[in-house]
Structures are given as C-alpha cells and as structure tokens.
Amino acid sequence: GRRDYAALRRCQSPIESFLKIASKMLRFVIAVALFGFAMGQRSNITYEDCGSKGEILSAEIEPCDSDPCVIKRGEPTKIYFSLISEQDSDTVTLDAKFKMFFVMVPIPGLESDLCKGTIQCPVVKGQTYSGTIDVVVPRLFPPMKSTVQFRITGDEGVSVCAKTKIIIE
Numbered sequence: 001g002r003r004d005y006a007a008l009r010r011c012q013s014p015i016e017s018f019l020k021i022a023s024k025m026l027r028f029v030i031a032v033a034l035f036g037f038a039m040g041q042r043s044n045i046t047y048e049d050c051g052s053k054g055e056i057l058s059a060e061i062e063p064c065d066s067d068p069c070v071i072k073r074g075e076p077t078k079i080y081f082s083l084i085s086e087q088d089s090d091t092v093t094l095d096a097k098f099k100m101f102f103v104m105v106p107i108p109g110l111e112s113d114l115c116k117g118t119i120q121c122p123v124v125k126g127q128t129y130s131g132t133i134d135v136v137v138p139r140l141f142p143p144m145k146s147t148v149q150f151r152i153t154g155d156e157g158v159s160v161c162a163k164t165k166i167i168i169e
Contacts, residue, residue: 041065042080050149050161057082057128059162068165074139079150082130089154090122091115094133098166099147107148108138114152123154143169 042062049056060080061069071077092114097104110133115121118131133150146168151161 043069045069045164047162047164050151050163051158052160052162053157054086054159055084056160056162057084059164068145068167070167070169071137072169073137073141073143075136077135077137079133079135080130081133082128083152083160084128085123085125085154085159087154087156087159088122088125089156091155092119092121092123093153095151095153096133097149100144104149107135109136137168141168
C-alpha cells in the first residue's frame with residue numbers, strides 16, 4: 001500500500017508542476033491584459049474622406065477597441081493624426097463637428113487653431129505633420145451613435161477632411 005502511494009505521488013508530480021506553471025502563466029496573462037485595458041487601447045479608425053486635397057496618413061483614437069469607437073462621456077479621449085500638407089500656409093484651423101439629432105454641431109472645448117501647440121506652423125507643402133487632439137465629451141450629452149467630421153483648413157482652403165462613426169456612452 002505504502003509503495004503504491006509513493007509511486008502514484010511520483011506520477012502526479014510532473015502534472016502538479018505543469019498545473020502550477022500553467023496557473024502562474026495564466027495569472028501573468030490576465031495581469032497583462034488588465035494592464036493593457038487600464039492603459040487604454042489605441043486603434044486606427046475607419047474614416048470616409050470628405051474632400052481632402054492633402055493626404056491623410058493615419059488617424060487613431062485612444063481609448064478605442066472597437067469599430068466604431070466607443071467614446072465615454074466625461075473621460076479624456078485622444079485623436080492622433082498624421083497628414084501630408086498640399087499647401088504652404090501660415091494658419092491651420094480645425095473645424096470639428098458631430099451629428100446630434102440630424103444636425104452637425106461643433107464639438108465643444110476644442111482649440112481650433114492647430115498652430116497653438118498641436119503642429120509647427122507655418123506648414124510647408126509636401127511636408128508631413130502629426131498631432132494630437134484632446135477631447136472630452138461632456139457628461140450632459142446623451143448616449144448615442146453619431147458621425148464626427150474633422151476638417152483641417154489652411155490659407156488656401158480645406159486641406160484634409162474625414163468623417164467617422166462613433167458611439168457615445
């Protein structure tokens with residue numbers, strides 16, 4: 001009886017070792033996943049061009065882990081963009097609107113002059129520019145599905161224009 005138990009114990013030992021290692025790995029994977037969610041996901045957004053003359057290289061929203069992106073009311077959201085200017089310009093202006101009850105209304109609280117800390121002005125035709133726009137959707141906004149339009153204009157008119165769908169929660 002005693003030898004049988006010792007033999008059985010030796011047989012379980014590799015299995016127990018595997019389970020202990022697997023358990024530690026699973027805890028590590030869960031911790032990394034939770035940390036990733038806490039840090040916020042950043043993803044490229046699907047957008048529709050609405051009259052760009054310049055070239056949009058990339059557009060991303062953080063946090064975003066779905067398409068369309070879910071934007072939380074009252075929480076900070078960052079929009080990252082990269083574009084190639086098709087014009088020389090001393091000014092760069094952002095016109096950002098979203099659809100609320102079938103009407104396009106300005107997004108409140110955004111700095112429209114992108115030369116004030118977002119990108120280096122003047123801009124030069126053919127150069128690449130990248131920037132970040134900080135947005136906080138006011139808590140008083142109702143939860144809804146919406147379309148957002150970002151239009152960046154220089155001295156010679158619209159440079160880039162993009163529309164994307166979002167969900168406000």
